[in-house]
Amino acid sequence: MITMMTVAAWLAGVNHLPLPIVEEAHAQTVAGAALAPADDPLTRPIGGARAAEWLAPAPPVKIFGNSYLVGFSGLSVALIDTGDGLVLVDGALPQSAAAVLAHVRQLGFDPKDIKFILSTEPHWDHAGGLAALARDTGATVVASERGAEGLRLGKHAADDPQLAYGGGWPAVSTPMRVMADGEVLPLGTARITARATPGHTMGSMSWSWQACERKKCKEIVFAASLNPVSADDYKFSSAAGAPFVAAFAQSYRTMDALTCDVLISAHPDNAGEGRFSAKPRACRAYADRSRKALAKRLAAEKAA
Numbered sequence: 001m002i003t004m005m006t007v008a009a010w011l012a013g014v015n016h017l018p019l020p021i022v023e024e025a026h027a028q029t030v031a032g033a034a035l036a037p038a039d040d041p042l043t044r045p046i047g048g049a050r051a052a053e054w055l056a057p058a059p060p061v062k063i064f065g066n067s068y069l070v071g072f073s074g075l076s077v078a079l080i081d082t083g084d085g086l087v088l089v090d091g092a093l094p095q096s097a098a099a100v101l102a103h104v105r106q107l108g109f110d111p112k113d114i115k116f117i118l119s120t121e122p123h124w125d126h127a128g129g130l131a132a133l134a135r136d137t138g139a140t141v142v143a144s145e146r147g148a149e150g151l152r153l154g155k156h157a158a159d160d161p162q163l164a165y166g167g168g169w170p171a172v173s174t175p176m177r178v179m180a181d182g183e184v185l186p187l188g189t190a191r192i193t194a195r196a197t198p199g200h201t202m203g204s205m206s207w208s209w210q211a212c213e214r215k216k217c218k219e220i221v222f223a224a225s226l227n228p229v230s231a232d233d234y235k236f237s238s239a240a241g242a243p244f245v246a247a248f249a250q251s252y253r254t255m256d257a258l259t260c261d262v263l264i265s266a267h268p269d270n271a272g273e274g275r276f277s278a279k280p281r282a283c284r285a286y287a288d289r290s291r292k293a294l295a296k297r298l299a300a301e302k303a304a
């Protein structure tokens, strides 16, 4: 009950309260009284004020057909109902795992039916909750090869432009599945395609699938972050940055070529207004935004 009330209070916007950190089944009771849940290393809050901003509450919503959003105002988590199990895309933060699962339940689904959790990148804001979600649902985490490496470590890769920021997040210790660019994950009525979109990290992977309602179908793209950001002293124009600049160029071509009726971006504000974009050419606009930011960044480095 305490867990349920905490979730309700949090969904109602009381976001300065500690976030719910355990499933009800894990709560300890003595003489019928619920005690504070034991400290859970997989759901310990990280990210401070930035995290609170990204985790501003948003209700779960249907996008189209079998596809839903179960994340937050500033961080996307998608849910796909394949008819033979559920799939999540991204895991948000450790402290938000319980709220993601509460959103799944609110839509009438059982979190135990989540078979796979697809990861867009090995960074704390999208991957921080994966370990807890995988543990609590039994789902298999799926990522690119470089992505999976980062998820097993729970920290930035040695070549990550944001390496100097430091910090980490709960590592995924359950078995993972690695997928390559263009590979398809079939489950129930869904066929979800891995789309390598490196640049922001070398392991960044976007995911696309078709959602249908009656006879109408839409191609949904969940795009990994494509913003060229780095820690302070990093230069994309350096030798270390060159593979990243080349990777971005490849990812822009990929995004430009995708059929993209609906774009969900890992951080919704990168896709324009609202929690997803159904505007024509949304994926191209998304790539363009990064293309311009990277050009600006390289020009600034050159001028410095």
Ligand SMILES: [Zn+2]
Binding pocket: 121, 123, 200, 225
């Ligand atoms: Zn990132």
